[in-house]
Amino acid sequence: MRLDIFTLFPEAFDWFQSQRSVQNALAEGSELRLFNYRDTTPLNAGQVDDSPYGGGAGMVLRVDVVDAALRAAYPSEERPRVVLLSPTGRMLDDALADELTAEPHLALLCGRYEGFDERVHEHLANDEVSIGRYVLAGGELPAMVLADVVMRKLPGALGHAQSAVEESFSQMLEGAPEYPHYTRPVLHRGWGVPDVLLSGDHERVRRWRAEQSRARAAQLDPRAE
Numbered sequence: 075m076r077l078d079i080f081t082l083f084p085e086a087f088d089w090f091q092s093q094r095s096v097q098n099a100l101a102e103g104s105e106l107r108l109f110n111y112r113d114t115t116p117l118n119a120g121q122v123d124d125s126p127y128g129g130g131a132g133m134v135l136r137v138d139v140v141d142a143a144l145r146a147a148y149p150s151e152e153r154p155r156v157v158l159l160s161p162t163g164r165m166l167d168d169a170l171a172d173e174l175t176a177e178p179h180l181a182l183l184c185g186r187y188e189g190f191d192e193r194v195h196e197h198l199a200n201d202e203v204s205i206g207r208y209v210l211a212g213g214e215l216p217a218m219v220l221a222d223v224v225m226r227k228l229p230g231a232l233g234h235a236q237s238a239v240e241e242s243f244s245q246m247l248e249g250a251p252e253y254p255h256y257t258r259p260v261l262h263r264g265w266g267v268p269d270v271l272l273s274g275d276h277e278r279v280r281r282w283r284a285e286q287s288r289a290r291a292a293q294l295d296p297r298a299e
Contacts, residue, residue, distance in 0.1 A: 081184040084108035102230035114146040132188035154179035159213035163202030184213030250291035253283035
């Protein structure tokens with residue numbers, strides 16, 4: 075996969091790129107590229123925003139600035155699926171993550187200030203994705219969340235091939251949260267490990283894990299019972 079991120083703060087992704095799963099995905103042939111809106115802005119002195127028509131507080135990222143960034147990144151090739159990070163977008167879940175992971179090329183648009191000129195939403199983005207119904211200072215953190223969710227699903231990103239298959243909200247668990255995990259020591263301050271996990275009976279363990287997963291789903295949504 076090629077993942078392109080458009081932002082005013084590419085340095086914010088330095089830590090993200092140092093993560094093992096991201097490095098593994100890149101080593102397997104995926105690509106992560108960062109584009110700064112200021113590098114291609116058609117305005118003077120690196121300007122990227124302007125005051126909103128109709129008045130109001132804050133500044134708005136201009137449509138010509140975002141358009142110029144996309145044109146510079148994709149001068150002749152067909153544009154990838156362009157995803158705008160927005161609190162009003164489609165809620166990111168495992169099913170949407172699978173859908174996006176299937177794309178060979180994604181572009182993520184990070185907003186700032188009061189967000190984007192509405193014409194960016196209407197004419198330049200193919201999708202809008204939200205990580206929650208709340209407002210952050212910018213789209214960088216949501217972009218990292220989306221990129222992490224997607225890249226960890228890529229072949230070779232995780233140490234074990236099954237790690238991204240049977241986990242919370244995956245198809246393997248029918249959309250339910252993952253079951254509890256335990257490791258050594260068997261007993262700590264009187265807190266023990268369920269006997270079934272020490273039984274060596276793999277079928278009993280499988281059934282117990284399925285029951286625990288369903289119970290957790292019911293706690294999140296009582297209608298799931």
